[in-house]
Amino acid sequence: MKIDVVTLFPEMFDGPLGHSIVKRAIEKDIVEVNKVNFRQFGKGKHQVVDDTPYGGGAGMLLKPEPLFEAMDSINERDPETKKRVILMDPAGKPFNQAMAEDFAEEEHLVFLCGHYEGYDERIRTLVTDEVSLGDYVLTGGELAAMVMIDATVRLLPEVLGNAAxxxxxxxxxxxxxxxxxxxxxxxxxxxxxxxxxxxxxxxxEAWRHEESLKRTFERRPDMLEAYDLSDRDKALIEK
Ligand code: ADE
Known part of the structure; x- marks a missing residue:
């Protein structure tokens, strides 16, 4: 798998990608991670990547050109791969295990990490997915991307020692x-x-299933709505 992270803070990724299971996956060439600092595509002498919003309002927005040019550079480097382009956005779809499993099937993931108040809306035309780490606002998308990369990479074949x-x-x-x-x-x-x-x-096995069910019922009853309960499961929960 190939992963690109498009970010203004590439060095933030060194810690999480440089240890333990993800580090080993990179060393074993199961995954290749490239960091693209989109500051290089900023405008003018100061390589500006943000600007004030049309119509007024607080905060700065990421300009479209640097992110479009960063995507162009990735497409020029890897023209053949089928890319899933994932925008880190607190207003996106909440990340979960099913999404990690879906990402783990892909050939090439590109994570776009924003900073500041938000994105120029036209940036969304570059992406296939808009994903949030959860219902809170981080200072940028980097931590969210690191979590998603970690959850995805551990699912790749041969990454975990014990496949089960x-x-x-x-x-x-x-x-x-x-x-x-x-x-x-x-x-x-x-x-x-x-x-x-x-x-x-x-x-x-029966004991483990029953304990899983009990624990889910007590801690995360919301998860049971999507779970196909057997008659025996229902009887256990009603007990
Ligand atoms: N950027 C800021 N907050 C975020 C969140 N919760 N998820 C993804 N990206 C973000």
Whole structure:
């Protein structure tokens, strides 16, 4: 997979991309990440990328030309790839696991990170997706893009050591993950549930499903609206 991040602060990405699982994915050539500083396409001696809004109002807006020229540079470098161009925008569609799974199928992702009050509306014609990290406003799109890159890259084949672990994540099944335990069997009076130690895989799976369901019902009942509950699940929740 190829990823381009179009940003005024490319060095912000060095930390998250330079450690642990994402770092390893880059080293193994599973993903290639390019940072494009669109300041280079700014106007005039001061390479200006923002301007005041027509009609008045507070704050500055990103001008269209630098972002259009940054996209041109990416298209010239990689004319053949099919690109998904994702605008970081608090007014976009909220990011979730299903979106990360969708992005993980793509050949080339381009993240456009804004700063300041907003974008000139014409910038939206460059993009395929407008995505928000959540219902809060960050100082820029960089942190949002880093989160989306991290959630996407870990889903690429061969990135996680244990291929099964992405499939059992919280959210990938539509339920939160069940509790986990490791040794010791008892710690400060707290015991590991008996069922996990008896080696009966049918019972273990049933226990895990029930705990996932209970946890989701208690913490995130909203998620159950999209989940296909069996009759047995419904009976468990009503209990
Ligand atoms: N830029 C500022 N806030 C943001 C958010 N919540 N999501 C994506 N981009 C943003």
């Amino acid at each position: 672990s992405a499939q059992t994540d919280s959210h990938s099944s539509g339920l939160l993950e069940h509790p986990h335990y490791t040794r010791p069997a008892e710690y400060k009076g707290m015991k590991v549930p008996e069922v996990l130690m008896n080696g009966n895989h049918g019972l273990i």
